Amino acid sequence: MSTVAKAVSLLEVLGQGEPERTLADLARSVDFDKATTRRLLLALMEQGLVEQDGGSRLYRLGIGVARLALMREAQFPFLRTAIPVADALAARTGETVHFSEHSSRGLISVHVVESSKANRVAVPVGETLPLHATASGIAFMAFADRRVMDAALGGKLVSYTPHTVTNPAAIRELVSAARARGYSIGAQGYEDGVFSVAAPILGVRGTAVGALAIAAPRARIEPADTESLGAAVVEAASQISERLTGRRTTAANDQSNSRKSV
Amino acid sequence: MSTVAKAVSLLEVLGQGEPERTLADLARSVDFDKATTRRLLLALMEQGLVEQDGGSRLYRLGIGVARLALMREAQFPFLRTAIPVADALAARTGETVHFSEHSSRGLISVHVVESSKANRVAVPVGETLPLHATASGIAFMAFADRRVMDAALGGKLVSYTPHTVTNPAAIRELVSAARARGYSIGAQGYEDGVFSVAAPILGVRGTAVGALAIAAPRARIEPADTESLGAAVVEAASQISERLTGRRTTAANDQSNSRKSV
DNA sequence: GTTTTCGTTTCATTATTTAAAACAACATTT
DNA sequence: AAATGTTGTTTTAAATAATGAAACGAAAAC
Numbered sequence: 001m002s003t004v005a006k007a008v009s010l011l012e013v014l015g016q017g018e019p020e021r022t023l024a025d026l027a028r029s030v031d032f033d034k035a036t037t038r039r040l041l042l043a044l045m046e047q048g049l050v051e052q053d054g055g056s057r058l059y060r061l062g063i064g065v066a067r068l069a070l071m072r073e074a075q076f077p078f079l080r081t082a083i084p085v086a087d088a089l090a091a092r093t094g095e096t097v098h099f100s101e102h103s104s105r106g107l108i109s110v111h112v113v114e115s116s117k118a119n120r121v122a123v124p125v126g127e128t129l130p131l132h133a134t135a136s137g138i139a140f141m142a143f144a145d146r147r148v149m150d151a152a153l154g155g156k157l158v159s160y161t162p163h164t165v166t167n168p169a170a171i172r173e174l175v176s177a178a179r180a181r182g183y184s185i186g187a188q189g190y191e192d193g194v195f196s197v198a199a200p201i202l203g204v205r206g207t208a209v210g211a212l213a214i215a216a217p218r219a220r221i222e223p224a225d226t227e228s229l230g231a232a233v234v235e236a237a238s239q240i241s242e243r244l245t246g247r248r249t250t251a252a253n254d255q256s257n258s259r260k261s262v
Numbered sequence: 263m264s265t266v267a268k269a270v271s272l273l274e275v276l277g278q279g280e281p282e283r284t285l286a287d288l289a290r291s292v293d294f295d296k297a298t299t300r301r302l303l304l305a306l307m308e309q310g311l312v313e314q315d316g317g318s319r320l321y322r323l324g325i326g327v328a329r330l331a332l333m334r335e336a337q338f339p340f341l342r343t344a345i346p347v348a349d350a351l352a353a354r355t356g357e358t359v360h361f362s363e364h365s366s367r368g369l370i371s372v373h374v375v376e377s378s379k380a381n382r383v384a385v386p387v388g389e390t391l392p393l394h395a396t397a398s399g400i401a402f403m404a405f406a407d408r409r410v411m412d413a414a415l416g417g418k419l420v421s422y423t424p425h426t427v428t429n430p431a432a433i434r435e436l437v438s439a440a441r442a443r444g445y446s447i448g449a450q451g452y453e454d455g456v457f458s459v460a461a462p463i464l465g466v467r468g469t470a471v472g473a474l475a476i477a478a479p480r481a482r483i484e485p486a487d488t489e490s491l492g493a494a495v496v497e498a499a500s501q502i503s504e505r506l507t508g509r510r511t512t513a514a515n516d517q518s519n520s521r522k523s524v
Numbered sequence: 525g526t527t528t529t530c531g532t533t534t535c536a537t538t539a540t541t542t543a544a545a546a547c548a549a550c551a552t553t554t
Numbered sequence: 555a556a557a558t559g560t561t562g563t564t565t566t567a568a569a570t571a572a573t574g575a576a577a578c579g580a581a582a583a584c
Contacts, residue, residue, distance in 0.1 A: 002265075002305045003269075004305040004309070007265075008311065015334065016333070018337075044270075046267065046366065048365045051365060061337070063370055064367065066331045066363075067370060067372065068274075069327045070331075071323065071388055079328060110328060125332050125336065126332060
């Protein structure tokens with residue numbers, strides 16, 4: 001395990017759970033030696049990524065992480081662009097809306113607007129979404145580089161609920177259907193009782209960089225609603241894509257897919 | 263130089279300048295060996311803090327930095343709390359408003375709302391503000407732990423403009439005045455022609471965690487405006503402090519200062 | 525009053541990191 | 555067409571940084 005991997009895993013641990021943690025607690029969580037953990041924390045503090053309370057000696061994530069995120073936003077205004085659109089979509093549909101971005105770690109949920117209804121779907125920010133079992137993942141794969149799907153379906157496909165589809169061929173079918181339709185439909189593949197629709201967010205190259213999704217309790221969704229929710233999510237996602245790329249992005253991927261912009 | 267320091271400085275460089283950079287360019291910027299730079303980038307990519315474009319091999323900051331920032335926001339909702347208040351203050355005064363947060367690296371500008379007027383003050387996000395030469399710094403020191411001021415005035419005090427006050431005793435006077443007044447006044451100490459007022463944002467312990475400031479071109483500010491702008495920034499800053507701590511925070515610091523909440 | 529847990533420091537051992545050199549793959553220039 | 559200067563990448567022995575066990579006083583818990 002490289003030193004930077006250790007340092008970052010420390011940051012990840014600091015981000016989870018309690019806002020402030022003790023050295024011993026952190027050392028236990030990451031399973032490094034106390035002395036090692038401390039040295040890493042000191043190095044991270046020097047860079048502003050970690051802060052320590054003067055009195056209680058508790059550690060927390062520092063302003064440096066926000067600073068890096070702000071710099072990234074200045075270069076690639078993903079959140080700034082997507083959040084207002086997602087908020088508007090949530091207001092219009094009344095359901096939980098969330099969007100995710102793809103990285104080497106997978107599809108990561110980066111913003112969630114929870115429905116105001118009592119019976120709602122909760123999605124944690126920062127969660128890694130399985131590509132094969134979520135509407136977001138299917139929508140993403142439908143418009144991503146072919147290699148992403150091959151890689152995702154190559155490994156073992158975890159079954160999260162009795163409804164999870166784990167057959168690679170069947171998943172490819174779902175992906176094809178989503179590509180043709182413009183949006184994907186997730187029927188309790190990841191969490192029981194949750195129904196969702198998702199559409200891809202396209203980057204400058206015309207391939208998917210993330211996905212926008214609406215999630216609702218299955219009980220509230222009539223079959224007839226699927227189409228209107230799907231249309232809404234497609235429209236919002238393409239609005240984000242347009243703002244992100246500065247133009248009307250045309251979908252493009254390696255799968256001889258000539259479908260036009262969604 | 264520790265490995266994590268190197269890795270973070272690489273992230274910093276990635277955050278500056280062009281959104282995407284080549285390996286050779288990055289190696290030059292941070293002055294590490296090409297091979298070293300690459301190994302660090304690979305390690306950071308594995309953690310999602312750096313991303314690489316598949317085709318062009320260009321590097322950029324990854325979604326991981328946003329993820330860490332979102333986790334921090336979930337634990338300590340500084341931006342979420344402060345941004346709406348800063349926006350409202352900017353709308354009300356019509357001038358540039360910015361706020362900063364303190365860390366081991368100094369006072370860092372984390373959000374800026376630029377005035378809509380043509381002649382306005384621009385403040386870059388992510389900039390480190392000198393404590394002795396800015397209204398924000400003076401306001402911060404007035405309500406921070408005494409050691410912060412001692413450390414800040416101990417080193418060499420850079421002069422940024424002909425108006426910069428670099429005499430430690432004189433600066434302590436300004437800080438005392440700010441403490442008594444509740445807000446600080448910055449008169450072209452950092453940038454020529456810029457006038458500003460700032461008030462501290464207080465954390466749970468009653469000490470300053472950051473500062474909120476209004477900055478305007480000197481030509482637009484009449485002496486009579488100072489008081490009203492000062493009152494406005496104090497009110498907005500204390501509003502942020504209250505929301506942040508969940509209660510009406512009373513100022514407290516090590517300098518036998520018994521001033522009540524600002 | 526005793527015991528445990530805390531953060532911190534030290535230091536010999538170990539493991540990682542380093543940078544120079546050589547590589548093929550492209551672009552540009554000659 | 556050949557030469558030159560890029561690029562990213564891999565390999566090495568040598569240098570350096572990271573490690574973890576042990577010991578410390580202080581503070582907290584019992």
